[in-house]
Amino acid sequence: MQKRVIFRSKSLPYLLVLPQIVITLVFFFWPSYQALESSFFIEDAFGFSREWVGLRNYAELFADPGYLRSFRTTLIFGLSVAALALGMSLGLAVAANRVLRAAQVYRTLLIWPYAVAPALAGVIWYFLMNPSMGIVAYWLEGLGVEWNHYVNGDQALLLVVVAAAWKQVSYNFLFFLAGLQSIPKSLIEAAAIDRAGPIRRFWTITLPLLSPTTFFLLVVNLVYAFFDTFALIHATTEGGPADATSVLVFRVYNTGFIGQDYGSSAAQSVILMALVMGMTFIQFRYVERKVNY
Amino acid sequence: MATLNLNALGKTYPGGVTAASDVSAEISDGEFVVLVGPSGCGKSTILRMIAGLETITTGQLDIDGSRVNDREPGERDIAMVFQNYALYPHMSVRKNMEYGLKNEGLPKAQIAERISEAARTLRLEGYLDRKPRQLSGGQRQRVAMGRAIVRQPKVFLFDEPLSNLDAKLRTELRAELKALHHRLGATFIYVTHDQVEAMSLADRIIIMNAGRVEQIGTPMDLYLRPATRFVAEFIGSPSMNMLEGRIGADRASLSFDSAPPLSLRGDLPGVEGQRIALGVRPEHLDLAGDSAGRIDLSVRFVEQLGADTVVHGAVSGAEVPLAVRLAGVQRHETGTVLPLSYAPGNLHLFDADSGRRLEVEAG
Numbered sequence: 001m002q003k004r005v006i007f008r009s010k011s012l013p014y015l016l017v018l019p020q021i022v023i024t025l026v027f028f029f030w031p032s033y034q035a036l037e038s039s040f041f042i043e044d045a046f047g048f049s050r051e052w053v054g055l056r057n058y059a060e061l062f063a064d065p066g067y068l069r070s071f072r073t074t075l076i077f078g079l080s081v082a083a084l085a086l087g088m089s090l091g092l093a094v095a096a097n098r099v100l101r102a103a104q105v106y107r108t109l110l111i112w113p114y115a116v117a118p119a120l121a122g123v124i125w126y127f128l129m130n131p132s133m134g135i136v137a138y139w140l141e142g143l144g145v146e147w148n149h150y151v152n153g154d155q156a157l158l159l160v161v162v163a164a165a166w167k168q169v170s171y172n173f174l175f176f177l178a179g180l181q182s183i184p185k186s187l188i189e190a191a192a193i194d195r196a197g198p199i200r201r202f203w204t205i206t207l208p209l210l211s212p213t214t215f216f217l218l219v220v221n222l223v224y225a226f227f228d229t230f231a232l233i234h235a236t237t238e239g240g241p242a243d244a245t246s247v248l249v250f251r252v253y254n255t256g257f258i259g260q261d262y263g264s265s266a267a268q269s270v271i272l273m274a275l276v277m278g279m280t281f282i283q284f285r286y287v288e289r290k291v292n293y
Numbered sequence: 294m295a296t297l298n299l300n301a302l303g304k305t306y307p308g309g310v311t312a313a314s315d316v317s318a319e320i321s322d323g324e325f326v327v328l329v330g331p332s333g334c335g336k337s338t339i340l341r342m343i344a345g346l347e348t349i350t351t352g353q354l355d356i357d358g359s360r361v362n363d364r365e366p367g368e369r370d371i372a373m374v375f376q377n378y379a380l381y382p383h384m385s386v387r388k389n390m391e392y393g394l395k396n397e398g399l400p401k402a403q404i405a406e407r408i409s410e411a412a413r414t415l416r417l418e419g420y421l422d423r424k425p426r427q428l429s430g431g432q433r434q435r436v437a438m439g440r441a442i443v444r445q446p447k448v449f450l451f452d453e454p455l456s457n458l459d460a461k462l463r464t465e466l467r468a469e470l471k472a473l474h475h476r477l478g479a480t481f482i483y484v485t486h487d488q489v490e491a492m493s494l495a496d497r498i499i500i501m502n503a504g505r506v507e508q509i510g511t512p513m514d515l516y517l518r519p520a521t522r523f524v525a526e527f528i529g530s531p532s533m534n535m536l537e538g539r540i541g542a543d544r545a546s547l548s549f550d551s552a553p554p555l556s557l558r559g560d561l562p563g564v565e566g567q568r569i570a571l572g573v574r575p576e577h578l579d580l581a582g583d584s585a586g587r588i589d590l591s592v593r594f595v596e597q598l599g600a601d602t603v604v605h606g607a608v609s610g611a612e613v614p615l616a617v618r619l620a621g622v623q624r625h626e627t628g629t630v631l632p633l634s635y636a637p638g639n640l641h642l643f644d645a646d647s648g649r650r651l652e653v654e655a656g
Contacts, residue, residue: 186379189346194393194444195367204392208383 032273038266050263057267066243067251067268074247077161078225084165085221086214089172094202096173097180107177114170118228122235125163149237153244156237160245163236164229172217179213180206219283227276248272295357295370295447295480296322297343303351304338312338313504316352320497325474325481329491330501330527337452339501340484344373344450356447367396372441373450376457378433380425386436387421393444404443411439414473431462438473451483455490467493488528492516500524522648525572525641531603531616534578536571537645540564547571549611555588561642562652568645575603575618577639581632590615590631597622604631 007013039057043050061067096106113121128136131148140147149156183206191201207214230249233239239246239254246254248268256265297320304312313335320326328336341347343354345366354361361369372393380389387408394404412418415435425433434454441449451470455463471494474481485491491498492512500507500515500523508520512528519525519533526532538547541554544561547569548554555571563569578588589609596603602623605616609630617633625631642651 184377184379186375186377187381189344189366190373190375190379190440191381191392192346192366193344193371193373194440195396196392197367200396205381211383 035266035269042263057263070251080161081164081225082221085168089169093176118231119235121167122232126236298355301352325496327491327495328484334501335504370447372444372446374437374454376453378437407443411442448480522643533572570643572641575616578617578633581634588633
């Protein structure tokens with residue numbers, strides 16, 4: 001039952017939503033508009049003058065092999081983070097769902113990484129993996145793997161993927177656990193009576209029934225990997241070596257604040273905004289409906 | 294086709310709660326056995342132990358003479374129909390029925406054959422490609438039965454399969470179930486809390502209370518000779534009238550705390566002064582033609598059911614509730630007193646403390 005509140009005065013409801021509207025306008029719409037506007041100009045580094053150039057900033061971006069490489073890096077990065085974070089958290093959630101005793105403690109402990117700030121998470125992994133003093137790097141050396149993410153671009157990418165995924169596992173875990181717990185127990189029991197072993201039950205019953213959760217988390221994780229990992233990359237690899245971990249968000253910062261090319265940076269932001277909007281649309285369109293059944 | 298042997302089965306949960314204890318029964322091949330009792334009596338636990346969904350903490354379960362305590366549900370050659378249907382929501386009706394057969398590794402042609410046969414029997418032919426959510430409650434329950442039938446198991450287990458359906462559908466499906474059992478000739482074990490379902494379906498009923506078996510017998514055994522006061526009150530609707538009192542000095546009358554003594558023909562069992570409960574079913578009381586009534590009922594309210602009339606009230610002069618079921622449509626005003634008679638053979642006596650049945654020696 002939805003209870004409708006009727007306001008007698010016409011101005012009161014507007015007054016009540018005003019703070020939210022003001023915040024949205026000042027902190028979201030205004031900067032967005034500024035970015036959109038700047039993307040059509042070329043500005044000198046000190047902000048004294050600017051010149052209208054139309055779509056030239058965009059045209060240059062798409063002609064720049066470095067930018068296109070960033071697109072590719074972002075895609076690899078995003079998909080790897082999502083795959084790793086989803087896989088690990090699903091495994092943990094399945095395990096947690098079987099635990100009867102101390103489940104609450106287990107769950108609480110698994111949520112902790114989510115409370116760690118992205119930059120801090122980056123630093124933790126930076127220390128663990130540091131070629132000269134990191135413990136994990138030391139172990140790897142013992143296994144015969146030469147670890148140096150300052151030199152090896154693939155290893156640098158792997159490092160940020162692992163660090164980013166690690167942080168997202170907690171969030172995914174919570175959703176997967178809730179999803180698993182909402183699957184009626186009798187379905188699993190019926191499958192057991194239908195001669196399906198635990199592994200077959202997982203693939204044919206549990207996983208399909210989790211698909212709405214999985215799809216939702218996939219979108220959330222991709223958005224996270226694409227747009228929320230700046231601090232982490234900034235704290236660990238700073239986009240390097242040789243642009244190997246320079247994902248799109250990081251490039252926005254690099255172009256704007258290091259390269260002082262505000263027009264190009266703004267154009268990159270606009271492209272990112274379009275991407276976010278696209279993914280949000282997909283999420284609303286498909287996640288709201290139940291996937292698969 | 295199977296016999297089951299429940300040998301002192303018991304279930305105690307890790308927390309120390311005992312759901313069932315010392316449940317023994319022999320179920321023969323092709324029998325329709327109904328486990329009945331109030332909620333929490335342990336009947337579902339017993340069924341789930343037979344299915345292998347709950348571990349058996351004490352006792353032994355044999356299917357066809359071999360111990361199955363430690364076998365997985367899938368290895369017991371059973372099929373189960375759940376109260377909430379438990380259909381796989383992401384699979385079509387056909388896929389739902391196929392699932393178990395595919396897991397068994399049955400050839401495709403045979404699977405198709407079994408499914409079309411089951412669909413024909415259950416009138417589901419037009420629905421094979423639908424998803425469960427596109428079906429009504431009754432259809433879903435038929436799919437659940439279909440999923441069990443195609444497996445051709447030794448034993449069918451039913452866990453309150455009809456309780457989510459409305460009354461009319463329930464009656465229909467009850468008849469279908471009975472026909473199904475007749476056609477398949479398989480062993481059925483059926484759990485319900487509804488005594489009407491139990492009476493109408495069962496070859497034999499196992500009636501449970503507080504984790505223990507109260508009585509095992511045919512529906513008529515339970516109706517005509519209930520072994521305990523619990524069984525007497527559980528079976529039959531409206532339930533049996535119980536008059537509690539003491540055996541009189543002559544052992545042929547029953548004295549109540551606040552009513553004139555009731556004289557009975559024949560000797561009462563037990564000793565003088567023993568507290569007993571005298572039971573008589575509402576349908577076994579009748580209006581006395583003249584003043585020869587044995588019990589007087591003062592009328593409180595009347596339920597007109599069409600085929601018969603149930604008059605509720607109390608024993609005249611005492612606050613002991615009493616109901617009588619009279620044939621046809623009858624009018625009785627609140628406050629009037631009806632003299633009632635009964636045949637002595639229809640009386641049941643129970644020990645008031647233990648609830649055990651006491652045999653009346655006919656005089």
